[in-house]
Amino acid sequence: MEQSRRTLLLGALATTACLGCSTQSRAGEDAPGSDERPQKGDVLVFSEGDQEGKPITVADLPAGGPPVHAWPKDPKTSVVRSGSRLNEILIIRLDPADLDEKTRERAVDGILAYSAICTHAGCPVTAWVKSDVGDKDVFKCMCHNSEYDPRAGAQVVFGPAPRRLAALPLAIADGSLSVAGSFIGKVGGVQPG
Amino acid sequence: MNTSMTRKQWYLSGFVAFTCLAATAAMAGPIENYSPVTAQRRENPEPANWMLYRRTYDGQGYSPLDQINTSNVKNLTPVWTFATGVVEGHEAPPIINNGVMFVATPMGQVIALNAKTGDEYWRYKRQLPDDLFQLHPTSRGVGLWEDKLYLATTDDHVVALDAKTGKVVWDTKVQDYKKGQYMTLMPLVVDGKVIVGGSGGEFGVRGYVAAFDAKDGKELWRTYTIPGEGEPGHDTWQGDDWKNGGGSAWMTGNYDKDTKTVYWGVGNAAPWPGEMHPGDNLYTSSVLALDPNNGKIKTYHQYHQNDSWDWDEVEAPILIDLQRDGRNIKSLVHPGRDAIFWVLERTPTKINYVAGWPFVSTDVWKGIDAETGKPIVDPAHKPVVGKRVEFCPSLWGGKDWPSAAYSERTKLVYVPANENFCGGFTGEKIPLKPGELWLGTKPEDIGLKAKPGADHFGELQAWDPATGKKVWQHNFPKSQLFGSVTATAGDLVFAGGTNDRNFRAFNAKTGELLWEQKTNSGIMGMPVSYEIDGTQYIAIQSGWGVDAQRIQDALATNNIGIESNVPQGGVIWVFALKK
Numbered sequence: 001m002e003q004s005r006r007t008l009l010l011g012a013l014a015t016t017a018c019l020g021c022s023t024q025s026r027a028g029e030d031a032p033g034s035d036e037r038p039q040k041g042d043v044l045v046f047s048e049g050d051q052e053g054k055p056i057t058v059a060d061l062p063a064g065g066p067p068v069h070a071w072p073k074d075p076k077t078s079v080v081r082s083g084s085r086l087n088e089i090l091i092i093r094l095d096p097a098d099l100d101e102k103t104r105e106r107a108v109d110g111i112l113a114y115s116a117i118c119t120h121a122g123c124p125v126t127a128w129v130k131s132d133v134g135d136k137d138v139f140k141c142m143c144h145n146s147e148y149d150p151r152a153g154a155q156v157v158f159g160p161a162p163r164r165l166a167a168l169p170l171a172i173a174d175g176s177l178s179v180a181g182s183f184i185g186k187v188g189g190v191q192p193g
Numbered sequence: 194m195n196t197s198m199t200r201k202q203w204y205l206s207g208f209v210a211f212t213c214l215a216a217t218a219a220m221a222g223p224i225e226n227y228s229p230v231t232a233q234r235r236e237n238p239e240p241a242n243w244m245l246y247r248r249t250y251d252g253q254g255y256s257p258l259d260q261i262n263t264s265n266v267k268n269l270t271p272v273w274t275f276a277t278g279v280v281e282g283h284e285a286p287p288i289i290n291n292g293v294m295f296v297a298t299p300m301g302q303v304i305a306l307n308a309k310t311g312d313e314y315w316r317y318k319r320q321l322p323d324d325l326f327q328l329h330p331t332s333r334g335v336g337l338w339e340d341k342l343y344l345a346t347t348d349d350h351v352v353a354l355d356a357k358t359g360k361v362v363w364d365t366k367v368q369d370y371k372k373g374q375y376m377t378l379m380p381l382v383v384d385g386k387v388i389v390g391g392s393g394g395e396f397g398v399r400g401y402v403a404a405f406d407a408k409d410g411k412e413l414w415r416t417y418t419i420p421g422e423g424e425p426g427h428d429t430w431q432g433d434d435w436k437n438g439g440g441s442a443w444m445t446g447n448y449d450k451d452t453k454t455v456y457w458g459v460g461n462a463a464p465w466p467g468e469m470h471p472g473d474n475l476y477t478s479s480v481l482a483l484d485p486n487n488g489k490i491k492t493y494h495q496y497h498q499n500d501s502w503d504w505d506e507v508e509a510p511i512l513i514d515l516q517r518d519g520r521n522i523k524s525l526v527h528p529g530r531d532a533i534f535w536v537l538e539r540t541p542t543k544i545n546y547v548a549g550w551p552f553v554s555t556d557v558w559k560g561i562d563a564e565t566g567k568p569i570v571d572p573a574h575k576p577v578v579g580k581r582v583e584f585c586p587s588l589w590g591g592k593d594w595p596s597a598a599y600s601e602r603t604k605l606v607y608v609p610a611n612e613n614f615c616g617g618f619t620g621e622k623i624p625l626k627p628g629e630l631w632l633g634t635k636p637e638d639i640g641l642k643a644k645p646g647a648d649h650f651g652e653l654q655a656w657d658p659a660t661g662k663k664v665w666q667h668n669f670p671k672s673q674l675f676g677s678v679t680a681t682a683g684d685l686v687f688a689g690g691t692n693d694r695n696f697r698a699f700n701a702k703t704g705e706l707l708w709e710q711k712t713n714s715g716i717m718g719m720p721v722s723y724e725i726d727g728t729q730y731i732a733i734q735s736g737w738g739v740d741a742q743r744i745q746d747a748l749a750t751n752n753i754g755i756e757s758n759v760p761q762g763g764v765i766w767v768f769a770l771k772k
């Protein structure tokens with residue numbers, strides 16, 4: 001049976017989409033630099049959801065949370081640094097008035113970036129929920145319940161984590177986010193298991 | 194040249210001499226005269242030793258030593274302690290072979306000690322990858338065979354160590370930790386085969402049990418706990434659900450040396466809501482009878498079908514010769530996470546249902562079909578997608594992985610149970626991403642509620658498996674009970690497991706609390722007993738974490754006067770009678 005024009009087009013589209021996926025996945029996992037930590041000048045792209053791989057703009061960040069999950073991406077090579085899960089980043093936009101002094105100094109228009117890796121056992125910090133010990137929403141690691149307050153430099157407010165999440169300096173140009181320096185603080189758990 | 198020492202040289206030489214003395218005192222170095230662990234010694238271990246997970250292949254967790262007994266246990270006192278240097282859940286029994294103790298801890302450590310003095314021989318520290326993350330950071334111990342030890346690691350390797358030196362002999366990758374595959378169990382060694390099972394049910398893996406050659410680490414067989422296409426039982430799954438159906442196998446099996454059958458417990462189906470994997474889902478929440486030579490499934494029994502509550506049934510059933518209903522039964526006894534105390538009969542070709550009853554209150558089961566042994570579910574308490582469903586007991590079940598024990602003197606089974614807990618969650622279809630949590634619900638939605646007005650939570654229970662009667666029970670008003678239990682011929686039952694950091698001894702016949710000692714942390718490990726030079730010792734690791742702490746966090750939010758402040762950090766404790 002002869003294929004209709006529409007079927008052909010759809011078929012071609014599927015092929016293109018698939019090739020696209022495969023290239024991106026290869027670039028993400030094996031490409032040089034994919035497991036290197038974020039570097040100054042890297043852009044930030046969504047690490048999950050419908051917009052995965054697309055650059056994050058200020059408009060993508062809901063005021064007051066929840067955080068957006070991101071990977072750094074080298075703008076020169078287009079390599080997404082998703083080769084190591086230690087590179088996953090939480091980006092959150094908060095009211096500057098809610099931030100403590102030190103955190104406010106580092107924030108750009110109330111926007112902050114932190115490592116998404118819990119400092120206890122290295123699990124991903126996935127939740128944005130009301131704290132077990134207060135009324136505010138906090139970052140929470142659901143592996144062992146550690147909680148971090150992004151308004152106060154991601155200091156630990158509950159659970160076994162021994163230290164705050166590492167912070168990532170940010171810059172904004174034309175509404176797009178980029179990395180302004182390397183992580184401040186150690187990324188990852190003290191005790192991997 | 195002036196040969197007399199300068200003042201500085203003199204000080205330095207003094208320092209060197211002192212250091213040498215200190216080194217001698219610490220006994221660091223290889224173990225002399227190590228006793229190889231033969232098949233014969235594993236099948237009939239000397240009373241003085243504790244060389245298997247539960248001391249004997251039948252999984253009874255019973256020591257025939259009786260120097261420490263009901264009349265003198267009040268004089269039990271610490272002999273030595275040893276800090277492991279790491280936090281989180283210390284779940285492994287200290288393993289004893291003729292005066293040498295091997296202790297596995299979280300973070301991939303094995304420590305070899307003089308079991309009499311507490312002096313260190315050597316310490317192995319695995320270099321775990323930086324990007325490894327661990328939902329269950331623990332180890333349940335090392336298996337012994339000949340002159341080697343076997344450790345299953347959280348980065349999913351099996352490692353063989355030289356028992357005398359702690360040096361790595363071989364190191365075999367089992368699967369990929371980046372895809373959520375990991376191991377926490379003590380390997381079961383049978384006839385030169387190191388048998389392990391994989392964790393990772395919460396990451397959508399397909400569970401397996403695998404055997405490696407004890408000499409060189411070569412894989413000998415691998416049996417998936419979820420049958421593939423064309424295999425018996427595959428038709429209990431629909432579509433591709435089986436490929437990520439869970440059935441992890443993260444606890445050490447038991448072994449019937451007479452029929453050469455390994456009994457291995459299998460975990461829950463994945464993701465949690467049964468609606469997302471319709472069917473009975475063999476062999477999840479089951480016990481498998483395996484041939485250790487080739488991994489072939491001889492037979493099985495599924496405790497409950499289409500699991501929806503995260504009720505792993507990974508603790509292997511205890512092998513007990515029972516006199517029940519006027520006949521001798523080679524039984525398998527399993528106080529389940531599903532709240533049912535199971536008594537089964539093992540035959541060379543089949544596992545028969547004998548009896549089952551709830552040992553804690555549950556609203557999930559309406560009864561058990563007497564013919565098939567299948568529990569009858571109340572759909573009102575079976576989690577589904579899109580609606581919050583509550584059920585009792587909680588997802589930690591009537592008894593989680595901590596082991597029950599059986600005393601051949603009292604003929605009773607001692608169960609570390611939890612009562613008055615309920616749980617609930619809303620099922621949600623979430624796409625699977627390899628290496629990421631895949632529960633079928635949002636982790637933050639999982640609840641644990643204490644029943645209103647509950648006057649206790651943890652229960653140490655003593656059951657007669659021959660009659661189904663509960664003989665005694667000890668309640669813990671302000672704590673869960675989350676630690677393994679060990680029985681001894683001194684008619685004692687030892688258990689930690691509570692948030693007040695106590696280690697306790699009970700009268701095995703009456704349940705009377707006879708002795709307790711507050712330790713550094715909460716205890717979720719397994720007590721063991723051994724003997725050296727005529728002295729009986731009791732040993733335990735104290736080190737709270739993992740699910741004992743998760744329950745503690747949940748209790749702290751229930752406004753019942755329980756705080757989430759149990760200190761962490763591991764210490765090995767050894768006790769003997771005061772002389």
